[in-house]
Amino acid sequence: MVLGAVAGAAGVWVMDRLGWFMYNWEDPSALAQEHRARPGGRDVAHAMVAKAGEVTGLQVPAExxxxxxxAVHYGLGAVPGALYAVARREVPGVRAGNGALYGFGLxxxxxxxxxxxxxxxxxPTAYPWQAHVRGLVAHTVLGVVTESLLKLFDRAR
Known part of the structure; x- marks a missing residue:
């Protein structure tokens, strides 16, 4: 599970690099629509932190x-990565596409x-199609990176 968490976090890092590359080439009007759709103007991880702050009464950073x-963003890759590391041994079909199915599922x-x-x-209908395609491609890459690293870890053991 620990290696799955490491692989999942590494997958998030690669996903972010690809996602930002795609983001920087997107149509400005699609980006504006995406930003309008974000609750409080926050991405999902930061919106989760803000919501947790509201529920607990704790002050959270606004920036x-x-x-x-x-931490939440990387946790959203590490925790499922740990679970995936176990599932891929028990249900080999989840490895489909060298982890692409896993990334699509995420x-x-x-x-x-x-x-x-x-x-x-x-x-989903509040966001432009470009945001969905970017998310799909980036998460699919996350899945492939996670599976590839887990295969590498398997060989090293």
Whole structure:
């Protein structure tokens, strides 16, 4: 599980590099629509921190990025990565596409379902198609990186 968490966090790092590259080439009007759709103007991880602050009464940093938001962001890759490391041994089918299926599942469940249900993102129709494609591609890469690192760790043991 520890190696899965490490692989998942590394996958987040690579996902971010690709996601920011794609973001920087997007149509400015699509980016404006995406920013309008974000609750409180925050990305999901920072919106989760803000919501936790509201619920607990704790003061959280308003600026983005901040340490708490980044910790949540990486945690959203590390925790599922740890679970994936176990699942891939028990149910080899989850490895499909060298982890691409896993990355797609994270995108679908986290971005398209859980975040809107938790109120830390707007519903899918509020975002431009470019944001969905960027998320899909970046999360798929996260899955492939996570699986590739886990394979590497398997060989090293």
């Amino acid at each position: 983005q990025p901040n340490a708490a938001g980044l 995108f679908a469940m986290n971005d398209e379902v859980a975040a809107p249900l938790l109120g830390v993102a707007s519903g």
